[in-house]
Amino acid sequence: MPKVKIVDYGMGNILSVQRSFEHCGAEVDVVSEAKSILNADYLVLPGVGAFGNAMNELEKLDLIYPIQQFCKKGNPFLGICLGMQMMMDGSEEFGYSKGLGLIPGSVVQIENTTIDNESQKVPHVGWNEILVPHGKDSLLWNNSILNGIEENETMYFVHSYTAKPQEQFRLADSYYGGRRIAAVIKKDHLYGCQFHPEKSGTSGLKIIRNFIEL
Amino acid sequence: MLTKRIIPCLDVDHGRVVKGKKFQNIQDVANPVELGRYYSEQGADELVFYDITATYEDRDIFINIVEKVAEAIRIPFTIGGGISKVEDFRKVLMAGADKVSVNSAAVMKPQLIKEAALKFGAQCVVLSIDAKKNNHGSWDVYVKGGRENTGIDAIEWAQRGQNLGAGEICINSIDSDGVKKGFDLELNKKLSDLLTIPIIASGGAGKMQDFADVLKVGADAALAASVFHYKEILISDLKNYLHNEKIPVRRV
Numbered sequence: 001m002p003k004v005k006i007v008d009y010g011m012g013n014i015l016s017v018q019r020s021f022e023h024c025g026a027e028v029d030v031v032s033e034a035k036s037i038l039n040a041d042y043l044v045l046p047g048v049g050a051f052g053n054a055m056n057e058l059e060k061l062d063l064i065y066p067i068q069q070f071c072k073k074g075n076p077f078l079g080i081c082l083g084m085q086m087m088m089d090g091s092e093e094f095g096y097s098k099g100l101g102l103i104p105g106s107v108v109q110i111e112n113t114t115i116d117n118e119s120q121k122v123p124h125v126g127w128n129e130i131l132v133p134h135g136k137d138s139l140l141w142n143n144s145i146l147n148g149i150e151e152n153e154t155m156y157f158v159h160s161y162t163a164k165p166q167e168q169f170r171l172a173d174s175y176y177g178g179r180r181i182a183a184v185i186k187k188d189h190l191y192g193c194q195f196h197p198e199k200s201g202t203s204g205l206k207i208i209r210n211f212i213e214l
Numbered sequence: 215m216l217t218k219r220i221i222p223c224l225d226v227d228h229g230r231v232v233k234g235k236k237f238q239n240i241q242d243v244a245n246p247v248e249l250g251r252y253y254s255e256q257g258a259d260e261l262v263f264y265d266i267t268a269t270y271e272d273r274d275i276f277i278n279i280v281e282k283v284a285e286a287i288r289i290p291f292t293i294g295g296g297i298s299k300v301e302d303f304r305k306v307l308m309a310g311a312d313k314v315s316v317n318s319a320a321v322m323k324p325q326l327i328k329e330a331a332l333k334f335g336a337q338c339v340v341l342s343i344d345a346k347k348n349n350h351g352s353w354d355v356y357v358k359g360g361r362e363n364t365g366i367d368a369i370e371w372a373q374r375g376q377n378l379g380a381g382e383i384c385i386n387s388i389d390s391d392g393v394k395k396g397f398d399l400e401l402n403k404k405l406s407d408l409l410t411i412p413i414i415a416s417g418g419a420g421k422m423q424d425f426a427d428v429l430k431v432g433a434d435a436a437l438a439a440s441v442f443h444y445k446e447i448l449i450s451d452l453k454n455y456l457h458n459e460k461i462p463v464r465r466v
Contacts (some may be wrong), residue, residue: 011334015310019285029364048307049335081336096330112410121412121434123337123381127217127259154217154464156259156290158312158337160381176216199256199290199312201466 001027002212005040008032009057011049020198024209034066043070047082052097054082071102076189076214085194088163103187105165114177127154130172130183145191145210153203155195217462219259219435222442225266229275231363247282254287256449257466265295277309284310294342304328315340318357331379341375343368346388360388374412387417394420406432422455429461
């Protein structure tokens with residue numbers, strides 16, 4: 001049984017994430033100390049909330065360095081929503097805050113106009129389709145956490161900020177107001193999902209199952 | 215493309231789902247865990263729970279049910295009712311909620327919206343507004359379960375809520391609630407045109423066309439209770455209907 005550790009730093013819907021992983025057959029430990037993070041097999045960083053706040057909480061618990069060290073081991077890591085955004089270098093949410101620096105790029109606010117300059121609503125809330133990034137091969141999804149997911153399957157998003165990773169780290173995009181939203185990012189065994197796989201019905205569960213089979 | 219959302223709403227009282235008309239004549243309907251699981255499997259896009267009594271003694275029972283429902287469903291989950299401080303947000307989020315809806319307490323203390331948005335992110339703060347049309351052609355904000363008129367203009371309050379950091383506005387029309395004559399299209403259109411955050415229309419759903427009408431005037435989501443609870447409309451049928459009406463929806 002795959003052993004998954006979920007980082008608890010006092011923010012976010014740990015319970016739903018935990019339940020979905022258990023539902024998919026993982027043994028789950030909710031952790032908030034350095035030692036248990038360093039020796040994890042699979043590590044999940046969930047997150048609902050504000051970027052700066054969340055980084056502060058990680059810092060207070062002395063978890064930033066252990067998470068960075070874990071990610072150097074080559075074991076699977078999954079950041080969800082804010083957890084994915086925290087994988088970047090930094091964010092402009094409520095002033096600039098430094099991130100975990102696991103994947104190059106920054107986090108910026110979703111624009112309140114479409115590419116046609118019509119007003120659009122922020123946050124981006126709801127079920128949206130995920131697609132292979134333009135110009136990339138759909139085979140890219142095989143042997144990743146998106147294995148078996150069809151293009152255009154919908155996932156549940158809720159966010160006001162969006163990660164802007166360097167192009168090579170984009171695994172799936174969504175479109176909002178004609179602009180790209182990084183939906184899934186990947187660097188080796190480090191993954192981030194902007195949407196909530198634990199809230200995305202059976203499609204989301206498939207992603208979680210793929211992750212614990214990495 | 216982002217899809218429009220269909221949201222069943224469960225009013226919970228002493229651990230049971232209940233339903234009233236114009237916020238009166240409350241009747242027992244079902245077990246919230248069973249009903250929540252049913253909606254999740256039927257393709258509902260989200261689930262909303264309101265703790266309609268929200269007294270101190272019932273709060274623990276309610277948290278307990280929130281945990282059980284969160285375990286049973288795989289779709290987003292919003293909790294409202296009696297949320298009056300940032301600590302309440304944390305409690306229900308830790309019990310498995312994804313968003314928290316504030317109503318009366320935010321009217322008394324608007325800074326609650328800002329504090330919660332700063333702490334947990336704007337996307338999990340839903341400002342729920344109970345609005346009733348007055349004689350001057352505008353809408354007043356009511357609090358305490360629709361019992362008390364604050365005299366505050368609903369549209370101005372919605373705008374202020376947005377500025378304070380609310381991530382969504384759920385607009386409940388007291389005049390339409392439980393009457394099944396359709397959503398308040400005028401109010402929903404006004405708000406959708408004016409606000410830059412998503413609008414959830416609530417109150418008045420009677421037939422499938424009512425959903426299409428309110429989503430077409432700009433609402434991002436439509437919320438209903440009794441038409442779903444009494445299986446007058448099946449969510450799968452409604453999604454197919456909306457799809458045929460060229461409204462983007464998620465179908466399972």
